[in-house]
Amino acid sequence: MINVSIIGGGNVAYHLIKHLLRIKDVRLVQLYNRSLESIHQFKEVVQITSDISTLKKADVFIISVTDNAIMSVSEAIPHSNCLVVHTSGSIDMNSLNSKNRKGVFYPLQTFSRQKKINFSNVPICIEAANENDYLLLQNLAEKVSKKVYRISSQQRQYLHVSAVFVCNFVNHMYTIGHSICKEHNIPFEILHPLILETAEKIKLLEPTAAQTGPAKRKDTVTIQHHLNLISTQYQKLYKQLTESIIRHNEKTL
Numbered sequence: 250m251i252n253v254s255i256i257g258g259g260n261v262a263y264h265l266i267k268h269l270l271r272i273k274d275v276r277l278v279q280l281y282n283r284s285l286e287s288i289h290q291f292k293e294v295v296q297i298t299s300d301i302s303t304l305k306k307a308d309v310f311i312i313s314v315t316d317n318a319i320m321s322v323s324e325a326i327p328h329s330n331c332l333v334v335h336t337s338g339s340i341d342m343n344s345l346n347s348k349n350r351k352g353v354f355y356p357l358q359t360f361s362r363q364k365k366i367n368f369s370n371v372p373i374c375i376e377a378a379n380e381n382d383y384l385l386l387q388n389l390a391e392k393v394s395k396k397v398y399r400i401s402s403q404q405r406q407y408l409h410v411s412a413v414f415v416c417n418f419v420n421h422m423y424t425i426g427h428s429i430c431k432e433h434n435i436p437f438e439i440l441h442p443l444i445l446e447t448a449e450k451i452k453l454l455e456p457t458a459a460q461t462g463p464a465k466r467k468d469t470v471t472i473q474h475h476l477n478l479i480s481t482q483y484q485k486l487y488k489q490l491t492e493s494i495i496r497h498n499e500k501t502l
């Protein structure tokens with residue numbers, strides 16, 4: 250049995266708590282959040298608190314709060330020599346306070362409270378300052394997910410910046426496509442199969458090999474036509490992305 254306490258009540262903590270409650274070899278000892286509202290719904294099944302000084306000992310404390318608050322929250326844990334991990338993609342493991350043993354439990358997925366998620370398919374990137382703690386975290390992570398990876402703090406920074414490109418920036422492209430469609434009374438759902446096929450294809454082909462479109466073909470007439478169709482706000486972005494695709498393809502030829 251692994252005794253776990255969760256610190257935080259946001260998007261990640263919410264899904265993690267729900268999932269951990271279903272795992273029989275894991276016991277949720279306590280939930281802490283600075284405000285009780287977001288963890289209130291779990292009060293019948295787990296002890297909840299908004300007073301960090303009342304946290305009981307646990308095998309693992311998982312801090313899942315805003316990146317900026319991780320350091321101060323780890324300092325406020327009223328125990329020493331316990332395993333404390335955070336769930337951030339960008340914060341170094343060594344930012345955690347040194348009175349406790351340190352680790353990272355980074356679930357690489359986009360979480361929103363309103364959207365259900367199957368945690369068993371979420372890659373968990375783990376790291377620990379010592380090997381015994383690594384084994385404990387690995388044991389916990391393997392109960393949580395089928396996909397567990399050993400990733401150092403240094404690798405995690407690069408993984409996180411890659412995630413910004415493949416998720417956050419791609420989503421912004423959806424936003425632009427959506428607004429262009431809306432402006433011209435075109436249902437955005439016509440693009441859904443294209444979006445899904447693009448994402449599916451890179452499981453089989455390397456992204457460079459999967460690239461299609463006017464920039465890949467250096468179709469300058471179409472490129473100029475697109476630039477004439479869109480607002481100046483998006484022209485700059487279109488040009489930069491087009492040049493990036495052309496340069497990348499020249500390098501890989």
Ligand SMILES: NC(=O)c1ccc[n+]([C@@H]2O[C@H](COP(=O)([O-])OP(=O)(O)OC[C@H]3O[C@@H](n4cnc5c(N)ncnc54)[C@H](OP(=O)(O)O)[C@@H]3O)[C@@H](O)[C@H]2O)c1
Nearest residue numbers: 257258259260261283284313314315316318336337359360
């Ligand atoms: N969302 C994602 O897709 C995602 C994916 C992977 C990893 N992560 C990482 O997981 C962590 C949590 O992200 P999230 O999206 O779940 O955050 P979130 O939904 O924005 O929730 C933020 C949490 O931090 C708490 N908090 C904010 N400032 C605080 C402070 N000064 N002191 C104490 N607690 C504070 C909030 O408490 P209140 O409820 O009282 O405001 C809330 O529990 C972050 O490290 C993030 O990088 C997020």
